[in-house]
Amino acid sequence: MRVMVLVKANEQTEAGVLPKQEMLEAMGAFNEELIKAGVILDGDGLKPSSAGARVYFSGDERKVVDGPFAETKELVAGYWIWQVKSFDEAIEWAKRIPNPTGEESCVELRPFYEPEDFGEEFTPELREKMEEMRAEEQKLREAAQ
Amino acid sequence: MTRGDVRATVEAVWRIESAKVIAAVARVVRDVGLAEDLAQEAFVAALEQWPAQGVPDNPGAWLTATAKHRAIDRLRRAEVHDRKVAELGRDAELRRAIEDDLAAEVDDPFDDDLLRLIFTACHPVLSPEARVALTLRLLGGLTTEEIAAAYLKPRATIAQRITRAKRTLAAARVPFEVPGRDELKERLAAVLEVIYLIFNEGYSASSGENVIRPELMEEALRLGRILAELLPDEAEVHGLAALMEFQASRTRARVSADGEAILLADQDRTRWDRLLIRRGLAALERAYATGGPIGPYTLQAAIAACHAVAPTPDDTDWDGIVSLYDGLAQIMPSPVVQLNRAVAVSMASGPQEALRLVDELAGESALAEYPPPPAVRAALLERLGRNEEAAAEYERAALLTANTRRRAELMRRAEVCAAAGA
Numbered sequence: 001m002r003v004m005v006l007v008k009a010n011e012q013t014e015a016g017v018l019p020k021q022e023m024l025e026a027m028g029a030f031n032e033e034l035i036k037a038g039v040i041l042d043g044d045g046l047k048p049s050s051a052g053a054r055v056y057f058s059g060d061e062r063k064v065v066d067g068p069f070a071e072t073k074e075l076v077a078g079y080w081i082w083q084v085k086s087f088d089e090a091i092e093w094a095k096r097i098p099n100p101t102g103e104e105s106c107v108e109l110r111p112f113y114e115p116e117d118f119g120e121e122f123t124p125e126l127r128e129k130m131e132e133m134r135a136e137e138q139k140l141r142e143a144a145q
Numbered sequence: 146m147t148r149g150d151v152r153a154t155v156e157a158v159w160r161i162e163s164a165k166v167i168a169a170v171a172r173v174v175r176d177v178g179l180a181e182d183l184a185q186e187a188f189v190a191a192l193e194q195w196p197a198q199g200v201p202d203n204p205g206a207w208l209t210a211t212a213k214h215r216a217i218d219r220l221r222r223a224e225v226h227d228r229k230v231a232e233l234g235r236d237a238e239l240r241r242a243i244e245d246d247l248a249a250e251v252d253d254p255f256d257d258d259l260l261r262l263i264f265t266a267c268h269p270v271l272s273p274e275a276r277v278a279l280t281l282r283l284l285g286g287l288t289t290e291e292i293a294a295a296y297l298k299p300r301a302t303i304a305q306r307i308t309r310a311k312r313t314l315a316a317a318r319v320p321f322e323v324p325g326r327d328e329l330k331e332r333l334a335a336v337l338e339v340i341y342l343i344f345n346e347g348y349s350a351s352s353g354e355n356v357i358r359p360e361l362m363e364e365a366l367r368l369g370r371i372l373a374e375l376l377p378d379e380a381e382v383h384g385l386a387a388l389m390e391f392q393a394s395r396t397r398a399r400v401s402a403d404g405e406a407i408l409l410a411d412q413d414r415t416r417w418d419r420l421l422i423r424r425g426l427a428a429l430e431r432a433y434a435t436g437g438p439i440g441p442y443t444l445q446a447a448i449a450a451c452h453a454v455a456p457t458p459d460d461t462d463w464d465g466i467v468s469l470y471d472g473l474a475q476i477m478p479s480p481v482v483q484l485n486r487a488v489a490v491s492m493a494s495g496p497q498e499a500l501r502l503v504d505e506l507a508g509e510s511a512l513a514e515y516p517p518p519p520a521v522r523a524a525l526l527e528r529l530g531r532n533e534e535a536a537a538e539y540e541r542a543a544l545l546t547a548n549t550r551r552r553a554e555l556m557r558r559a560e561v562c563a564a565a566g567a
Contacts, residue, residue: 001363036256037161038370042420081420083363085160092157114359 002041002112003082003090009049009075010105014068016048026098034082039093043080073106087111151196159188162205163286168258170212171321177265178311180212181283183219187211259284260323260375267336270317275310276339277346282307284371285364295361296346333376337385337442340368344389348396362393373428383432384443390425391449394418408524410458422453441477444469463493480506488521496528519545520555523562532566535559 019027034040046052050068069075084090090109097107163184171180187208201207266279281287287295293303324332347361369386376382398416399407429450432443448469455461470486483506491499503522523538539559546552 036371036374038367038374041424083367085360085363086153086157088153088157089160092154092161 001084001087001114003084003087004110004112005043005080005082005090005094006076006108006110007045007078007080008106008108009072009077010103011072012103013077014048014050014072014075016050020101022100023098026100030096030098033096034080034093039082039084041081041083043078045078046076048077049075151200152192154200155188155191155195158191158200158204158208160286162208163188164259164262164284165205166208166212167283168262169209170216171262171265172258173213174216175321176315177262177283177319177321178315179216181311183212183215184208186215256375257323259371261321263336263372263375264323264332265314265319265321267332267339268314268317268319269332269335270313270319271310273339273342275306275313276335277342278303278306279310280339280368281343281364284368287364291360295358333379333381336372337381340365340372341385341389341442343368344392348392359396362389362396365389366393373431377431378435378437380432380435380437381440381442383428383435384440384446387425387428387432387446388442388449390421390428391446391453394421394425394453409452414456417453425453426450439472441473444473444476448473458492461492463489467493484518484521491525491528496525500525500529518542523555523558527558527562532562536562536566 031040031043048068052067052069054065054067054069056063056065082090082093084093087109090111094107094109099105166187167177167180167184170183171177174180174183190211191204191208195201262283263280266283267276271279278292281292281295282289289304289307290300292298293300296303323329343361344365347358347363347365366386366389369382369389373382373386394417395409395412397418398412398414399409401407425446429443429446432439432446448466451462451466451469466489467486470482470489474482474486484503487499487502487506490502500522503518503525506518519538519542523535523542526532526535526538536559539555539562543552543555543559546555
C-alpha cells in the first residue's frame with residue numbers, strides 16, 4: 001500500500017527559514033535509510049504558503065487568494081510517498097523521522113485509495129455504464145478501421 | 146496502549162528490521178536457518194516483553210541483541226545436544242565470536258550482511274521455488290501463511306519448502322558470503338531471476354481467479370529497489386528495477402472493472418501511474434550510467450520505456466522497439482522474444498510481414514504450450530480481416546490459457562470474430 005506523509009508547517013517553515021546543517025544531515029540519513037529499505041517512492045519540500053495561492057470554487061465562480069495563510073499548523077511544508085506493507089509499518093517509519101532540534105512538529109499519514117477499495121462502491125449501475133462506454137468505444141474503433 | 150496496538154507495532158518493526166536482524170545474526174552463527182530461528186525467537190520475546198516494558202528506542206538493535214543472546218544460551222545449554230549448533234563444530238570459538246560481537250556492540254553497516262543474505266537465499270543449490278520462498282521469508286519478512294496465501298498453496302507445503310531449503314543450505318555448507326568477482330555475474334543473474342519470478346507471479350498470476358496479486362508485485366519491487374542500492378554499479382540490477390517499475394505502472398490499466406485483462410494497445414493510458422513511470426525512467430538512466438554491459442532486463446526496460454512515454458499506440462517508436470528486440474534476441478535467443486518482436490514489426494511495418502514471422506515460429510516446440518502465439522496470430526488475422534481464421538486462433542489460445550479471466554476474454558474475442566466473419 002501507499003501512504004502519503006504530509007509534513008505539517010510550523011513557524012519556522014512558514015517563515016522560510018531553511019533547515020540547519022544538523023537537520024539536513026539527520027534528514028539525509030533518514031532518507032537514505034528509507035531508500036535502502038525500498039520504501040520511498042517520492043518526496044520533497046514546499047516553499048512557505050507566502051509563495052503559494054489558493055483557488056476557491058463556488059458554482060461558476062473562481063476566486064484566487066494569494067498566500068500567506070493563517071492556519072499554520074494545518075498547512076503542508078513537505079511530503080513523502082511511501083510504499084509499505086501496512087499502515088502500521090508507515091507509522092513505525094514515521095516515528096523514526098528525526099527531530100534533532102526538538103521543536104514541536106507533526107506529520108500526518110494518509111493512505112492512498114487502492115483498487116480494492118472500490119470493490120464495494122463499484123455499483124452494478126456504474127459497472128453497466130462502463131460496459132456501455134466500452135461498447136461505444138468498440139464501435140468507434142471498428143468504424144475507424 | 147492496548148495489547149493489540151503493541152502487536153501491530155511489533156509486526157511493523159519485524160517487517161522493517163527482520164532481514165537486517167537475520168543477516169546480522171547469520172554473520173556470527175554462519176547458518177541462515179539457525180539465524181532465522183533465533184530471530185523468530187527474538188520476535189516472540191518482543192511480543193511478550195514490549196507490551197509490559199514498552200517498545201525500545203532502537204527496536205532493531207534490541208531484536209538483534211536478543212537473537213544473539215539466544216544463540217549463546219543455546220550453545221551453553223545444549224553444547225552437543227542441539228544438532229544444528231553441533232554441526233557447526235566450533236562451539237567454543239563460535240560462542241566467543243558472538244560474545245565479542247555483542248561486547249563490541251558493532252554498529253557496522255548492515256549492507257554487506259544483507260547482500261550476503263540475498264545471495265544465500267538465492268543460492269543455486271536450491272530449487273527456484275525454494276529460492277522464492279526463502280527470499281520472501283528472509284528478505285521480505287513474510288510469514289509462511291502470507292507466502293502460502295500469495296501462492297495459493299497449503300501452508301504446510303510452504304512450511305516444508307522453507308524447512309527443506311534451510312536444511313539444504315546447512316548440509317551443503319553454503320558459506321554466508323557475497324560471491325567473488327569470478328562468479329558474481331552468474332549468481333547475480335540467479336538473484337534477479339528470483340525477484341522477477343516473484344514480480345511475475347504477482348503481475349500475471351499463472352493460475353486462479355485474479356489476474357494480479359499486488360502484494361507479490363510490491364514485494365518484488367521493494368526487493369529490486371533494495372538491491373539497486375546495495376549493488377549500484379551493476380547495470381542489470383537497475384535494469385530489472387526499471388522494468389518492474391514500468392510494468393507496475395500499468396497495473397490500474399491492464400485489468401477491466403470486471404477483472405478482464407486488457408492488452409497494452411487497448412489500455413487507457415491516463416490510468417498509467419506517472420510516478421512509477423518516472424521512477425522507471427530514472428532507474429533505466431542509472432542502468433546506462435553504470436557503463437556496464439547492457440543485459441536482457443535493461444533491454445526489456447528500454448522497450449517498456451518506449452511504451453511508457455508514448456501518448457498512443459500509434460505514436461510509439463515501433464522501429465526503435467524492433468531494434469531493441471533485435472538486441473534482445475541476440476543475447477537471449479528465445480521464441481518468446483521473436484514473437485514479441487513480430488508484434489512490434491506488425492506495428493512498424495504492418496500485419497502481413499508480422500504474420501509471416503509468426504508463422505515461421507509455428508514449429509517452435511518451446512511455444513507449444515505457451516498461450517501467446519495463437520493469441521498474437523489471431524489478433525494479426527483479425528487486423529487482416531480474416532475473421533474466421535482469427536476466431537479459430539482465439540479459441541485455440543483460450544484452450545491453452547490457465548487463467549480463467551484471460552481465457553474468458555479470448556473466448557469473447559473469438560465470438561466477436563466469428564460473428565464478424567459470418
